[in-house]
Amino acid sequence: MNGDNFMEITVTQAQGLVPISVVTPHGALDASSYKNLIQKGQELHSAGTRYLLLDLSETTFMSSAGVVALHTIALMLRGEELPDSESGWEAYKKIDRDRDTGKQKYLKLLNPTPNVDKILTMTGFKNILEVHNDLEEAVASFDL
Structure with missing residues (x-):
């Protein structure tokens, strides 16, 4: 990361x-x-994306802020109200509500x-x- 808060994100x-x-x-997914x-998720959703596969093969590190990003994108794709990304732990605590609802249909x-897998676990x-x-x-796992 070069300090300017920019993360390269490729989309196919x-x-x-x-x-x-x-x-x-690409790189660290952190604060x-x-x-x-x-923002990339919002842009894609606004352009009509309803199913998103997040390829984490180039993500070297994920902090709790990265987990908040995943949850926010999942909510967005489900059409639910988004947490305020500035609310810190409040956004993170809202993740607990999803733990008992089963696997997400729109985000995989x-x-x-290995570092990111450890955080996900x-x-x-x-x-x-x-x-x-x-x-x-992964592509075959998405359905209507």
Whole structure:
């Protein structure tokens, strides 16, 4: 990270039963960059994206702010009210509500790095979001 709060994020498209945006954040997903990912999610959603596969193979680190970004994007794709990203722990605490609702239909994860996978396990996000290690399998998992 070069200190200017910018995170490179690449977007490609995949077609399964539904059109899917494959989003790849590069670098650390933390307090200095998580808003970039939320903004990219908002841009894609405004442009019509309803199914998003987040490829974490280039994400070297994820802090609690990164977890908030994932949750915010999941809420957005479900059409729910978004937490205020400035509210810090309040946004993080709202994640607890989703822990018992099962896996998310609109947001799934692909190829998390070992460091990121550890955070997903520790936070319980593997109970909320499907995690795939194969692109074709991940794309095929999305349905109407």
